[in-house]
Amino acid sequence: MTMSKIRVGLVGAGQWARFGHIPVLQQLPQYELAAVATTRRATADAAAAEFNVPSAYDNFSELVQQSDVDLVVVNTRAPEHFVVAQAAIDAGKHVYCEWPLTTNTIDSTTLLDAASQAGIRHAVGLQRRMAASSRYLRELLEEGYVGQVRSLHLHVSEPTFYRQRADVLAFTAPGENFSSVLSIYGGHFLDMLFWISGWPNEIVAVTTSQFDEVTLTGTNEVIPSSAPDQLLISGTYTSGAVLSVHVEGGKRNGFGVRLEITGTDGDLRLTYGEAFSNTRDGRIEGTQGERQPMVELAIPERLQWAPQLKMGGSVRELGNLYAALAADMAAGTSNAPTFADALPMHQFLDLVEESSKTGRRAIWNSKLDSSINAT
Numbered sequence: 001m002t003m004s005k006i007r008v009g010l011v012g013a014g015q016w017a018r019f020g021h022i023p024v025l026q027q028l029p030q031y032e033l034a035a036v037a038t039t040r041r042a043t044a045d046a047a048a049a050e051f052n053v054p055s056a057y058d059n060f061s062e063l064v065q066q067s068d069v070d071l072v073v074v075n076t077r078a079p080e081h082f083v084v085a086q087a088a089i090d091a092g093k094h095v096y097c098e099w100p101l102t103t104n105t106i107d108s109t110t111l112l113d114a115a116s117q118a119g120i121r122h123a124v125g126l127q128r129r130m131a132a133s134s135r136y137l138r139e140l141l142e143e144g145y146v147g148q149v150r151s152l153h154l155h156v157s158e159p160t161f162y163r164q165r166a167d168v169l170a171f172t173a174p175g176e177n178f179s180s181v182l183s184i185y186g187g188h189f190l191d192m193l194f195w196i197s198g199w200p201n202e203i204v205a206v207t208t209s210q211f212d213e214v215t216l217t218g219t220n221e222v223i224p225s226s227a228p229d230q231l232l233i234s235g236t237y238t239s240g241a242v243l244s245v246h247v248e249g250g251k252r253n254g255f256g257v258r259l260e261i262t263g264t265d266g267d268l269r270l271t272y273g274e275a276f277s278n279t280r281d282g283r284i285e286g287t288q289g290e291r292q293p294m295v296e297l298a299i300p301e302r303l304q305w306a307p308q309l310k311m312g313g314s315v316r317e318l319g320n321l322y323a324a325l326a327a328d329m330a331a332g333t334s335n336a337p338t339f340a341d342a343l344p345m346h347q348f349l350d351l352v353e354e355s356s357k358t359g360r361r362a363i364w365n366s367k368l369d370s371s372i373n374a375t
Helices: 015-027 041-051 060-064 078-090 105-118 132-142 167-172 182-197 313-331 339-358
Strands: 006-011 031-037 055-057 071-074 094-097 122-124 149-158 202-208 213-216 222-224 230-236 242-249 256-263 266-272 283-288
Touching: 006 015, 006 060, 015 031, 015 041, 015 313, 031 041, 031 060, 041 055, 055 060, 060 078, 071 078, 078 094, 078 105, 094 313, 105 122, 105 339, 122 313, 122 339, 132 182, 132 256, 132 266, 132 283, 149 182, 167 213, 182 242, 182 256, 182 339, 202 339
Parallel strands: 006 031, 006 071, 031 055, 071 094, 094 122, 149 242
Antiparallel strands: 149 256, 202 230, 213 222, 230 242, 256 266, 266 283
């Protein structure tokens, strides 16, 4: 890539596009929005007019063929990710695809192979690892802040995936759509955790659905739900460290994210007030020694890929991902998460489902090394 701006074709103009992707792309100098596509001409034209986008399409197939589009951003619902991303790859475009990459591991493998063969740049929206708090936590572990890691506990909870949901979330109820709290929030925060700590080598998992039916609040329509809304994981690392994870949807109060890391010489804690927010960044607390109070640790601004963005929370993390991707495209580096990072998470979640169905301990054969597993 030259130093000219990366021209973006955005497929999908829903809520996450409006308060996430579009504001970020408009503020980052490396990008310009060249085109937008939705499934209806009226919504495409409205989005183009609202955000001053030059071209609008009611068919993604037409957008991906345009010569003034360098990067196709796939921001549709998960069941449509595969066909849109594949069309972009076939057209020789670079691709950013939201997480989950597809609804299953086979299709995700196909996309990774196709992107690799095409020689295009590809990225996946696992932006939690791009947060400055995630990067700092990883630095602290690598520097030995807690000594040898003994245990990691992650609790993720959010209020949206309850028995009553907005009509636009109807697609999250069928399990085959891979759009549950397990696949979305679990995938995002497990990726963050394992990027920080490395992968466990053995796990036992439980998934369950406590809501067999979901009521859509706009129409009061009741639809069946087969998607899991609770996830429990217990595991071990080759170093001897132990892992516990709880991801739960539909929590009424006190929801958020809490990651506790216990070591031989100290402790660290990462918290988010909400699992998905456009205002709140991650907060790190830590202490060393014995029976000491936890104190907040200042997160270095140098760890922000896009320090000029006046945003917070999930949107700032997205901005960091886009900034890293632009740097990768300019310099040939590999800092932004790619389809190759998405595939192991798909495989890991398959292992979670297998362990839950069989009740057996599952072995994870990841080739990824980590500071924890190396100790």
